[in-house]
Amino acid sequence: MAEAKRERTERRRGFLLALPSFAYMVLFFAIPLIIVLVYSFATRTSTGSTSLSDWNFDAYRKLGEPIVRNVVVRSVILALVTTVICLVVAYPFAWFCAHQRQTVRNVLLVAVMIPFWTNFLVRNYAWRILLSEGGPISSFTEAIGLGETDILFTKLAVVIGLVYAYLPFMILPLYASIDRLDRRLVEAGRDLYGSGPQTFRRVVLPLTMPGIIAGSILVFVPSMGAYVTPELLGGGKETLLGSYIVTQFLTARNWPVGASLSFVLMAVMLVSTVVYFRSGGKNL
Amino acid sequence: MSRKPIHRLPAWALRTNGAVVLLFLYAPIILLVIFSFSASRIPGQWGGFTAEWYATLFDDSRLQRTIAVSVRVALVSTLLATVLGTMSALALERFKFRGRRVFDALLYLPIIIPDVTMAVMMLMFFSQSFSLLESLFGIGLSKGFATIVVSHVAFNIAFVSVVVRARIAGMDATLEQAASDLYASRWQAFRFVTLPLIAPGVLGGALLAVTLSLDDVVVTQFVAGPGSTTLPVYVFSLIRKGVTPTINAVSVIMLVASLILVAGSVGLQRANASRGRQQLRTSGGNS
Numbered sequence: 001m002a003e004a005k006r007e008r009t010e011r012r013r014g015f016l017l018a019l020p021s022f023a024y025m026v027l028f029f030a031i032p033l034i035i036v037l038v039y040s041f042a043t044r045t046s047t048g049s050t051s052l053s054d055w056n057f058d059a060y061r062k063l064g065e066p067i068v069r070n071v072v073v074r075s076v077i078l079a080l081v082t083t084v085i086c087l088v089v090a091y092p093f094a095w096f097c098a099h100q101r102q103t104v105r106n107v108l109l110v111a112v113m114i115p116f117w118t119n120f121l122v123r124n125y126a127w128r129i130l131l132s133e134g135g136p137i138s139s140f141t142e143a144i145g146l147g148e149t150d151i152l153f154t155k156l157a158v159v160i161g162l163v164y165a166y167l168p169f170m171i172l173p174l175y176a177s178i179d180r181l182d183r184r185l186v187e188a189g190r191d192l193y194g195s196g197p198q199t200f201r202r203v204v205l206p207l208t209m210p211g212i213i214a215g216s217i218l219v220f221v222p223s224m225g226a227y228v229t230p231e232l233l234g235g236g237k238e239t240l241l242g243s244y245i246v247t248q249f250l251t252a253r254n255w256p257v258g259a260s261l262s263f264v265l266m267a268v269m270l271v272s273t274v275v276y277f278r279s280g281g282k283n284l
Numbered sequence: 285m286s287r288k289p290i291h292r293l294p295a296w297a298l299r300t301n302g303a304v305v306l307l308f309l310y311a312p313i314i315l316l317v318i319f320s321f322s323a324s325r326i327p328g329q330w331g332g333f334t335a336e337w338y339a340t341l342f343d344d345s346r347l348q349r350t351i352a353v354s355v356r357v358a359l360v361s362t363l364l365a366t367v368l369g370t371m372s373a374l375a376l377e378r379f380k381f382r383g384r385r386v387f388d389a390l391l392y393l394p395i396i397i398p399d400v401t402m403a404v405m406m407l408m409f410f411s412q413s414f415s416l417l418e419s420l421f422g423i424g425l426s427k428g429f430a431t432i433v434v435s436h437v438a439f440n441i442a443f444v445s446v447v448v449r450a451r452i453a454g455m456d457a458t459l460e461q462a463a464s465d466l467y468a469s470r471w472q473a474f475r476f477v478t479l480p481l482i483a484p485g486v487l488g489g490a491l492l493a494v495t496l497s498l499d500d501v502v503v504t505q506f507v508a509g510p511g512s513t514t515l516p517v518y519v520f521s522l523i524r525k526g527v528t529p530t531i532n533a534v535s536v537i538m539l540v541a542s543l544i545l546v547a548g549s550v551g552l553q554r555a556n557a558s559r560g561r562q563q564l565r566t567s568g569g570n571s
Contacts, residue, residue: 009380011379014379014381017372018387020368021369021391025391028437029405035409036408066530089301089305096302111309114543117542117546119499119516119535123515126312126315129315129316130328131325167305202507221396222398225401232524233489240323246400247504249407250505261399262404265552266401
């Protein structure tokens with residue numbers, strides 16, 4: 001009796017402790033999310049306002065139109081390229097980190113963390129200066145006889161910016177999974193006459209897969225939705241999904257299309273999260 | 285017998301890759317700082333040393349206003365998010381209650397949601413609820429300081445909660461039990477045992493919240509009013525119009541501000557680690 005009563009009190013205490021933030025999250029997160037969902041089925045009137053009385057899938061059908069499809073395809077390609085580059089660069093780096101003495105390892109990890117904490121806008125702006133016409137990179141390539149490089153406002157500039165922005169997101173989960181790797185299993189692989197590459201493919205790669213998937217999601221999803229980087233380094237020419245959505249709201253005033261695209265973005269994120277948890281990952 | 289490493293990459297290749305990664309991460313930041321002292325009117329070209337661009341910052345009243353807004357938004361939203369985030373972390377780690385799983389899932393979403401989606405959500409929410417309030421009660425509200433704070437708190441509660449939860453999970457639950465065995469009230473146990481132990485986590489969460497608040501461009505751009513733009517949104521709009529040496533100088537100021545926050549969080553982690561070792565040593569000595 002007393003036990004049951006105490007448990008009830010405990011439950012009530014927990015609920016009351018969670019209540020303020022729970023209420024906050026429902027009001028200022030869950031309800032906004034539902035509003036976006038509702039809007040994505042609404043109709044844009046000829047004046048640019050939104051009519052909620054006529055429900056349909058028009059906004060989603062618009063996703064099949066060439067303009068929108070091109071934006072989606074381009075975003076997926078650029079985000080994939082960014083993810084692959086990050087993975088190829090980060091895996092050896094994380095491996096290198098994990099095989100250093102403790103002090104060196106800590107220094108390297110802090111060195112990776114610092115840019116992650118550094119102001120995002122400033123980091124993008126730095127590349128705007130580096131890549132500018134007659135700027136440091138251009139002068140450098142000219143000095144070594146490669147001629148001027150003029151890559152600002154191209155896809156390449158956007159990819160460089162995205163890799164720069166999200167590389168730490170790839171390194172840290174990879175490092176965590178490589179660090180957790182049981183070295184004895186690698187030894188066992190070698191004892192069973194596995195060649196280096198075989199051991200890597202059959203033992204190391206599967207064991208570090210959660211890190212690879214987590215890192216890829218953490219790079220791919222924000223790249224898809226990137227807004228600041230393509231605006232600053234792509235000059236608004238190389239529109240990605242993120243910037244396209246912003247335009248739908250701030251200039252084109254087509255809220256239903258903007259809402260439906262935001263939901264597509266959400267869906268990408270949710271599907272990748274499910275993939276991650278299915279693959280045996282524990283926490284992002 | 286030493287075997288060849290399982291990867292075909294020789295040690296020097298790994299080391300070069302490491303050096304290139306570090307160079308890639310730091311060179312842009314360092315060059316930005318150097319070029320902010322260049323006398324050339326074209327940002328990114330060297331024209332001799334000058335600090336005049338920093339002096340021009342003091343003449344720009346718009347800039348100073350946006351800095352004031354940013355600081356106020358960051359302080360207020362961090363305070364609210366830290367209190368709410370810590371409460372939810374304690375509730376989720378230490379209690380069972382109805383709706384716990386839903387709450388847990390709801391708190392994961394803001395971390396993984398793309399910020400453009402978050403921005404769209406907040407914009408629509410405010411425009412809908414404002415027109416509703418207008419038609420129901422005749423209250424006219426507009427976007428501004430409050431809407432920015434509300435939005436920043438909405439994404440920061442989740443981040444604070446994750447950081448604090450990690451701290452609570454690594455904490456020895458028996459200490460709280462010991463306190464209650466010694467007839468401490470629930471509040472006393474919290475105040476004198478739990479709170480001091482989770483304090484580094486709370487502080488770390490708060491630092492993350494300040495950083496994210498000062499970092500945000502997209503969400504703020506959607507929910508800011510005409511007179512209440514934050515520094516990053518203002519700088520972003522300036523850069524889109526064209527780069528100037530003044531922007532270089534502002535960027536370096538923002539850079540320094542964020543580096544101070546990093547120093548705080550790295551210092552905090554080190555203090556934690558060394559305190560952890562000390563505790564281990566004392567407890568080892570006692571047994």
